[in-house]
Amino acid sequence: MIQILTYDGTTDADIFQRIHSSSGLEEAVAGIITEVREGGDEGLLRCCARFDGAAPSHLEVTPEELQAAFDGVDPKFLAILEKAAANITAFHSCQRRNSFILNDQTGIVLGQKVLPLERVGLYVPGGTALYPSSVLMNALPAKIAGVEELIMVTPAKEGNISPMILAAAKIAGVDRIFKVGGAQAVAALAYGTESIPKVDKIVGPGNAYVAEAKKQVFGLVDIDMIAGPSEILIVADGTGNPRHLAADMLSQAEHDKLASAVLVTDSPQLAAGVNLELERQLPLLPREDIARHAIEHHGKIILTANLETAIQLANRMAPEHLELCLDTPFDYLDQVRHAGSVFLGKNCPEALGDYLAGPNHTLPTSGTARFSSPLSVDDFVKKYQYTYYTGEALAAVAEEAAYFAEQEGLSAHARSLLVRLEAAVSIP
Amino acid sequence: MIQILTYDGTTDADIFQRIHSSSGLEEAVAGIITEVREGGDEGLLRCCARFDGAAPSHLEVTPEELQAAFDGVDPKFLAILEKAAANITAFHSCQRRNSFILNDQTGIVLGQKVLPLERVGLYVPGGTALYPSSVLMNALPAKIAGVEELIMVTPAKEGNISPMILAAAKIAGVDRIFKVGGAQAVAALAYGTESIPKVDKIVGPGNAYVAEAKKQVFGLVDIDMIAGPSEILIVADGTGNPRHLAADMLSQAEHDKLASAVLVTDSPQLAAGVNLELERQLPLLPREDIARHAIEHHGKIILTANLETAIQLANRMAPEHLELCLDTPFDYLDQVRHAGSVFLGKNCPEALGDYLAGPNHTLPTSGTARFSSPLSVDDFVKKYQYTYYTGEALAAVAEEAAYFAEQEGLSAHARSLLVRLEAAVSIP
Known part of the structure; x- marks a missing residue:
């Protein structure tokens, strides 16, 4: 059972686990980067052999490999991937920006040009966490922005990449795919090797080595955000369905032992009901261990006097995911100031946004939604200004x-x- | 005399000084930040006393002080400030973005909301480099974005801040001004003290301590770019006026001994003429020492076979400032891919952009224009998404x-x- 807390709008509740770890990886990663920067392909393959057991026989995925993987994927899954891609494309296409020109003074022309980045690298993790959804969520905004060459890197197991990942890459329009992972893959993208071209920006999730490598090459190239543990905050009133709300909390909790799931409600009955449902549903989950750890350590149920205070708390926490599980959620949307992605109403579990709805699932964590934004087409363009007199x-x-x-x-x-x-x- | 080089479009010329220094400041700055984070105002004032000789008698500039400073500034200068502010406002107002809503499937509403940051801190250097233009260039885009509270910090000499700086702050709509500078001011903005409210983002130029402090608080708050030495690259053909072009190179060179000024031309006659003019004009400059050092160490004149190759080199360098000193510059604008701010034609010295034209003067340096952009209204907003089913x-x-x-x-x-x-x- 989670302890139920009370929030009165004044105290500063420490709701989410906020991590500022200092890792001992820095030197190891710095060494890998130097090896690739100085050794090119040779250094890269040495690192692959050292960390992945074997270097791939060829670095780049061939068109034939890609087609074969695609043909081998369950057509049902391909259709879902295509539908997700269509929704993501529709939403992100609204983010496209035009250049502008200002000519309201005689003899003076001012302008701002919006141009896509030329070449972007996309890191895709291998191992147990295979997320084709992340391939779509990172690659499609880049292609919609007009990025000329989108280069994917991902570790191969015995020379093979998951066909689901390759299928997502093909659907998203990834231009080239290389069978390398880890800090060495990030280094190759940042500095370029004989085989892998140097990029302007590196995006995509990865383990601690990958995140550290991205930090170290930042400045030479741009990077996307470094994500912290996943978070959900749910605002619900007494009409909420405890069964649904507990399921939503657990969907976040199964990600990671550090994930946070928080319910904020003005209804003590709902609070108690959700608590019971959490206990009832936890044993039903294949990832019960992870989810239980997350719920017990970073799960919270918080009572407030009213919904306004609940949303005020949400703004204070600036959660990655915010659900307003209310009958008339649009009445409250205007009160939301700080969140990554907001899910409105009782029929909109956060998982819908992870896969299909269209908005991005790469979101600011750890309260950074106060000043940063979901991944978008904006992350794949840059602007310059011009002046003529x-x-x-x-x-x-x-x-x-x-x-x-x-x-x-x-x-x-x-x-x-x-x-x-x-x-x-x-x-x- | 600068050595005149030749560029054939194939080799990778190392045109600009690109600095990757690792400073020994880290520990000192970390100590200052801890002192302010833990000590609040008391820690802050201790740091001010230690580094600036004395702590200010009161931290915040009063409305009376502000008005008195404003009234004391030469009306001619005030009028120019107002004109600059009007031009900057006109240009940056074009950068405002709307939220969007997507409702092309029955029962589904998707949207992206654009919101201003709530509170932003603006660092303004004191000492010898007094740049009211920077106040305008940083503060106006923030206020145009809708930032509710813009907090300026700047070191005071014997309790006083330059009236020009205060006048610019008043014209730009800065909300509160505090008489603190250095790493301690950055720490106060990042963590908040009893007197100085915590902000969401810190922008503005500063010395090495300030830059290091911004790096260290990044993540807790957002920061703008950390600028490298200033750069100009001028593309000119045989019709260029050597006198003007040399003056433009020197305007960049006087900034800083590390500043780079590069001319790229298809005309050996022009190259020689500019070289002579540099020598002729250098002794006329009050800041001759700095400019001469910059020109001799980081100045270059490069010959190319044609203008296309010259612009190709400009793209390769991605300069902070790019002048296309040509009779029909708009014919070439489409070839420009990577630059911070582009100045078109023979009547558009870069200095026009530093003060009056309207586009921002805070620009990406060190080749980062490949993936980053001039400071703009975008830097003072964030977005969130929403989904309803x-x-x-x-x-x-x-x-x-x-x-x-x-x-x-x-x-x-x-x-x-x-x-x-x-x-x-x-x-x-």
């Missing part, structure tokens, strides 16, 4: 701009403006 | 989503979907 337009402002520069003590800046007014101003 | 809409997809979840080995995810189909599916 005619001679007349420059002449009208050059002396003012030069005066400003002089105030900042930057005379050469002033000179570069005034030197163009040859006729009007005398400057050596 | 009716019972019927859920029923239509729940089994497919559950099947997907089972393929990923996440049974509790599947359960949370199926448990809602009580009538149709039997699930314990």
